[in-house]
Amino acid sequence: MGKHKKPYHKTVFAEAVGEAPVYWECPECGFLSGDPAFLDAEHPCPICGASGGEERRRFPTDRIRRLDARIRAYHADGDGEIVVILVATFLEAILEDILDRIMDAHGADLYMRRMVMDTQRSIGLRIGKVFPTLTGEEFEDAASELGYREFPRRWRTMREARNAFIHDSPFNGARETIDQAMASEAMELLDQAYRLFVLMSNRFVADGAHTG
Numbered sequence: 001m002g003k004h005k006k007p008y009h010k011t012v013f014a015e016a017v018g019e020a021p022v023y024w025e026c027p028e029c030g031f032l033s034g035d036p037a038f039l040d041a042e043h044p045c046p047i048c049g050a051s052g053g054e055e056r057r058r059f060p061t062d063r064i065r066r067l068d069a070r071i072r073a074y075h076a077d078g079d080g081e082i083v084v085i086l087v088a089t090f091l092e093a094i095l096e097d098i099l100d101r102i103m104d105a106h107g108a109d110l111y112m113r114r115m116v117m118d119t120q121r122s123i124g125l126r127i128g129k130v131f132p133t134l135t136g137e138e139f140e141d142a143a144s145e146l147g148y149r150e151f152p153r154r155w156r157t158m159r160e161a162r163n164a165f166i167h168d169s170p171f172n173g174a175r176e177t178i179d180q181a182m183a184s185e186a187m188e189l190l191d192q193a194y195r196l197f198v199l200m201s202n203r204f205v206a207d208g209a210h211t212g
Protein backbone atom coordinates (compact mmCIF):
# COMPACT_ATOMS: atom_id res chain seq x y z
CA MET A 1 0.00 0.00 0.00
CA GLY A 2 1.24 3.43 -0.96
CA LYS A 3 4.60 2.13 -2.05
CA HIS A 4 4.83 4.79 -4.73
CA LYS A 5 2.96 7.49 -2.90
CA LYS A 6 5.60 9.48 -1.13
CA PRO A 7 8.27 11.10 -3.28
CA TYR A 8 6.60 12.48 -6.36
CA HIS A 9 4.48 15.14 -4.71
CA LYS A 10 7.73 16.78 -3.63
CA THR A 11 8.90 17.25 -7.21
CA VAL A 12 9.92 20.83 -7.93
CA PHE A 13 9.54 21.75 -11.59
CA ALA A 14 12.24 23.76 -13.31
CA GLU A 15 11.34 27.15 -14.71
CA ALA A 16 12.00 27.18 -18.43
CA VAL A 17 11.00 29.70 -21.04
CA GLY A 18 11.94 29.04 -24.63
CA GLU A 19 14.43 26.27 -23.92
CA ALA A 20 14.78 22.86 -22.31
CA PRO A 21 14.41 22.98 -18.51
CA VAL A 22 17.30 21.98 -16.25
CA TYR A 23 16.89 19.29 -13.59
CA TRP A 24 19.56 17.90 -11.27
CA GLU A 25 19.79 14.27 -10.36
CA CYS A 26 20.76 12.85 -6.98
CA PRO A 27 23.63 10.38 -7.64
CA GLU A 28 22.43 8.17 -4.78
CA CYS A 29 18.74 7.63 -5.47
CA GLY A 30 18.13 9.22 -8.88
CA PHE A 31 15.70 11.85 -7.59
CA LEU A 32 15.26 14.73 -10.06
CA SER A 33 14.67 18.31 -8.93
CA GLY A 34 14.27 21.62 -10.74
CA ASP A 35 14.98 23.49 -7.51
CA PRO A 36 18.11 25.61 -8.17
CA ALA A 37 19.22 25.03 -4.55
CA PHE A 38 19.63 21.34 -5.39
CA LEU A 39 22.44 22.23 -7.81
CA ASP A 40 24.64 22.79 -4.78
CA ALA A 41 25.74 19.28 -3.77
CA GLU A 42 25.94 20.37 -0.10
CA HIS A 43 22.16 20.73 -0.14
CA PRO A 44 20.83 17.30 0.95
CA CYS A 45 18.57 15.28 -1.35
CA PRO A 46 14.96 15.61 -0.09
CA ILE A 47 14.36 11.89 -0.67
CA CYS A 48 17.44 10.03 0.55
CA GLY A 49 19.26 12.80 2.41
CA ALA A 50 22.52 12.31 0.47
CA SER A 51 24.76 15.37 0.21
CA GLY A 52 28.27 16.18 -0.96
CA GLY A 53 30.17 13.59 -2.94
CA GLU A 54 29.58 13.13 -6.65
CA GLU A 55 28.54 15.98 -8.86
CA ARG A 56 24.87 15.93 -9.74
CA ARG A 57 23.99 14.94 -13.31
CA ARG A 58 21.72 17.03 -15.48
CA PHE A 59 18.41 15.94 -16.92
CA PRO A 60 17.58 15.99 -19.80
CA THR A 61 20.78 14.80 -21.44
CA ASP A 62 22.73 17.05 -23.82
CA ARG A 63 21.49 14.96 -26.75
CA ILE A 64 17.88 15.82 -25.85
CA ARG A 65 18.73 19.47 -25.17
CA ARG A 66 20.23 19.79 -28.65
CA LEU A 67 17.14 18.22 -30.21
CA ASP A 68 14.93 20.59 -28.16
CA ALA A 69 16.88 23.63 -29.45
CA ARG A 70 16.50 22.51 -33.06
CA ILE A 71 12.76 21.92 -32.63
CA ARG A 72 12.27 25.44 -31.23
CA ALA A 73 14.26 26.91 -34.12
CA TYR A 74 12.09 25.13 -36.71
CA HIS A 75 8.99 26.21 -34.83
CA ALA A 76 10.15 29.84 -34.88
CA ASP A 77 10.56 29.48 -38.67
CA GLY A 78 6.99 28.16 -38.97
CA ASP A 79 8.11 24.80 -40.33
CA GLY A 80 5.24 22.79 -38.82
CA GLU A 81 5.88 19.50 -40.58
CA ILE A 82 9.48 19.28 -39.36
CA VAL A 83 8.35 20.28 -35.85
CA VAL A 84 5.89 17.38 -35.74
CA ILE A 85 8.45 14.88 -37.06
CA LEU A 86 11.13 16.04 -34.61
CA VAL A 87 8.82 16.21 -31.58
CA ALA A 88 7.75 12.62 -32.27
CA THR A 89 11.46 11.69 -32.31
CA PHE A 90 12.07 13.73 -29.16
CA LEU A 91 9.27 11.97 -27.25
CA GLU A 92 10.68 8.59 -28.22
CA ALA A 93 14.17 9.62 -27.10
CA ILE A 94 12.95 10.88 -23.75
CA LEU A 95 10.88 7.71 -23.20
CA GLU A 96 13.98 5.64 -23.94
CA ASP A 97 15.89 7.68 -21.39
CA ILE A 98 13.23 7.05 -18.72
CA LEU A 99 12.99 3.32 -19.45
CA ASP A 100 16.77 3.16 -19.19
CA ARG A 101 16.68 4.91 -15.80
CA ILE A 102 13.97 2.56 -14.52
CA MET A 103 15.92 -0.53 -15.62
CA ASP A 104 19.04 0.92 -14.01
CA ALA A 105 17.10 1.40 -10.75
CA HIS A 106 16.07 -2.26 -11.00
CA GLY A 107 19.76 -3.17 -11.14
CA ALA A 108 19.98 -3.98 -14.86
CA ASP A 109 23.48 -3.47 -16.19
CA LEU A 110 24.32 -1.61 -19.40
CA TYR A 111 24.42 -4.81 -21.47
CA MET A 112 20.95 -5.81 -20.30
CA ARG A 113 19.51 -2.32 -20.89
CA ARG A 114 20.95 -2.19 -24.41
CA MET A 115 19.60 -5.63 -25.19
CA VAL A 116 16.07 -4.66 -24.11
CA MET A 117 16.19 -1.45 -26.17
CA ASP A 118 17.62 -3.25 -29.21
CA THR A 119 15.01 -5.99 -29.15
CA GLN A 120 12.07 -3.72 -28.26
CA ARG A 121 12.41 -1.08 -30.94
CA SER A 122 8.78 -0.29 -31.62
CA ILE A 123 7.36 2.62 -29.68
CA GLY A 124 4.06 0.77 -29.29
CA LEU A 125 5.79 -2.16 -27.56
CA ARG A 126 7.89 0.12 -25.37
CA ILE A 127 4.75 1.85 -24.10
CA GLY A 128 2.47 -1.18 -24.12
CA LYS A 129 4.85 -3.89 -22.89
CA VAL A 130 8.22 -2.69 -21.58
CA PHE A 131 6.82 0.12 -19.42
CA PRO A 132 4.14 -2.00 -17.66
CA THR A 133 6.59 -4.88 -17.18
CA LEU A 134 9.06 -2.59 -15.42
CA THR A 135 6.63 -0.49 -13.40
CA GLY A 136 3.66 -2.80 -12.84
CA GLU A 137 1.34 -0.15 -14.31
CA GLU A 138 -0.04 0.74 -17.71
CA PHE A 139 1.57 3.86 -19.16
CA GLU A 140 -1.87 5.48 -19.53
CA ASP A 141 -2.75 4.85 -15.88
CA ALA A 142 0.58 6.18 -14.61
CA ALA A 143 0.24 9.32 -16.77
CA SER A 144 -3.32 9.84 -15.59
CA GLU A 145 -2.43 9.43 -11.94
CA LEU A 146 0.34 11.99 -12.31
CA GLY A 147 -2.08 14.53 -13.80
CA TYR A 148 -1.44 13.94 -17.53
CA ARG A 149 -4.45 11.88 -18.52
CA GLU A 150 -4.65 13.21 -22.09
CA PHE A 151 -0.95 12.92 -22.80
CA PRO A 152 -0.90 9.31 -24.13
CA ARG A 153 -3.77 9.94 -26.54
CA ARG A 154 -2.29 13.22 -27.79
CA TRP A 155 1.07 11.53 -28.25
CA ARG A 156 -0.60 8.78 -30.29
CA THR A 157 -2.22 11.38 -32.55
CA MET A 158 1.19 13.02 -32.97
CA ARG A 159 2.72 9.71 -34.06
CA GLU A 160 -0.07 9.20 -36.57
CA ALA A 161 0.52 12.67 -38.00
CA ARG A 162 4.26 12.04 -38.18
CA ASN A 163 3.69 8.72 -39.96
CA ALA A 164 1.31 10.40 -42.40
CA PHE A 165 3.99 12.99 -43.27
CA ILE A 166 6.72 10.42 -43.64
CA HIS A 167 4.67 8.01 -45.72
CA ASP A 168 3.12 10.91 -47.62
CA SER A 169 -0.47 9.90 -47.06
CA PRO A 170 -2.98 12.71 -46.55
CA PHE A 171 -3.75 13.43 -42.90
CA ASN A 172 -7.39 14.42 -43.61
CA GLY A 173 -8.18 17.90 -44.79
CA ALA A 174 -6.21 21.01 -45.65
CA ARG A 175 -2.56 20.26 -45.15
CA GLU A 176 -1.25 23.73 -44.22
CA THR A 177 -3.82 24.29 -41.46
CA ILE A 178 -3.18 20.87 -40.02
CA ASP A 179 0.58 21.40 -40.08
CA GLN A 180 0.25 24.54 -37.95
CA ALA A 181 -2.30 23.09 -35.55
CA MET A 182 -0.26 19.91 -35.12
CA ALA A 183 2.91 21.97 -34.63
CA SER A 184 1.29 23.93 -31.77
CA GLU A 185 0.07 20.67 -30.29
CA ALA A 186 3.59 19.24 -30.64
CA MET A 187 5.13 22.19 -28.78
CA GLU A 188 2.70 21.68 -25.90
CA LEU A 189 3.57 18.00 -25.71
CA LEU A 190 7.26 18.88 -25.73
CA ASP A 191 6.88 21.07 -22.63
CA GLN A 192 4.55 18.61 -20.90
CA ALA A 193 6.86 15.67 -21.60
CA TYR A 194 9.63 17.05 -19.37
CA ARG A 195 7.25 17.38 -16.44
CA LEU A 196 5.56 14.04 -16.95
CA PHE A 197 8.83 12.16 -17.34
CA VAL A 198 10.40 13.89 -14.33
CA LEU A 199 7.35 12.84 -12.29
CA MET A 200 7.57 9.28 -13.65
CA SER A 201 11.28 9.13 -12.95
CA ASN A 202 10.81 10.38 -9.38
CA ARG A 203 8.09 7.85 -8.85
CA PHE A 204 9.60 4.76 -10.44
CA VAL A 205 13.34 5.47 -10.18
CA ALA A 206 13.91 7.44 -6.99
CA ASP A 207 11.34 5.40 -5.11
CA GLY A 208 12.40 2.12 -6.69
CA ALA A 209 16.06 2.56 -5.77
CA HIS A 210 15.18 3.78 -2.31
CA THR A 211 12.92 0.93 -1.30
CA GLY A 212 14.59 -1.76 -3.43
Ligand SMILES: [Zn+2]
Nearest residue numbers: 026029045048
Ligand atom coordinates in the same frame (compact mmCIF):
# COMPACT_ATOMS: atom_id res chain seq x y z
ZN1 LIG B 1 18.71 11.08 -3.22
